[in-house]
Structures are given as structure tokens and as C-alpha cells.
Amino acid sequence: MSGTDRQRTQSTSPYEASIGFARAVRVGSRILVSGTAPVEDDGSSTDGDAEAQAERCFAVIVRAIEQLGGAAEDVVRTRMLLIDAADADAVGRAHGRWFADVRPTATMVVVAGLLRPEWRVEIEAEAEVTA
DSSP: GGGGEEEEEEEOOOHHHHTTTSSSSETTTTTEEEEEEOOTSSSOOSSOOHHHHHHHHHHHHHHHHHTTTTOGGGGGEEEEEOOOGGHHHHHHHHHHHTTTOOOEEEEEEEEEESTTTTEEEEEEEEEEOOO
């Protein structure tokens, strides 16, 4: 498949241009969403606890999927990276609000740290559009 068969979307992350990545890429019916941190439209970090940050991550993820012709219902996999296992229930609640009816496969892991020290969570997603 050639590069012209790919669709990409960007977000307001200050890292996309400097690191050289897209928020999401669609190839055929598959949409892959990059690790999404709690970044506001102005590039600042989302205030609040892990649950509030996860809500922001999911909002950015679903917006990217929608920009590429998908929907939250098309999500088949999520990966949640936490800096503290104590945040698992809070991040899980946010996940449930977005995907309780979808029930994608999901992985939640604890990592040593994320790019900005105020971030408590970063999330990836994959969707399969079945129009």
C-alpha cells in the first residue's frame, strides 16, 4: 500500500511536529491513534487527577478517530499507561464512560514516567471501521 493510501490527522500536541508523528493514521479500515497525553487545545496539560486527564485523552482520541471517518464504537483496543497503579480505578472509570458498551480489548500498565511530570496517564487506541 502506498503512502497516498494513508490518511492522517493532527492534534494540538506540541510534540507532533518536533518528533514527527501524526495523532492518528488510517490505512484502509484500520485507524491507529498515537499515545495521547492529557494536552489541551492550547498545548497546556490538563489540570486535575488521573480521571480528569484520562477523560481528556479519550476526548482527543475519539475526535481523531471521527476526523478519519470512524466513531467511538469502532474502537477495538486501548492501551493505558499510568505512572501510579493507585490511579487504575480512576482511569478505568473514564474508560468505562467512553467504552462500556463497546468493550474493546484493553491493557493498563504502570510505567516509570511520562514526557511531562504532571501527566498521570497516556493512552493509545486502535479502531476498525466497519461501515
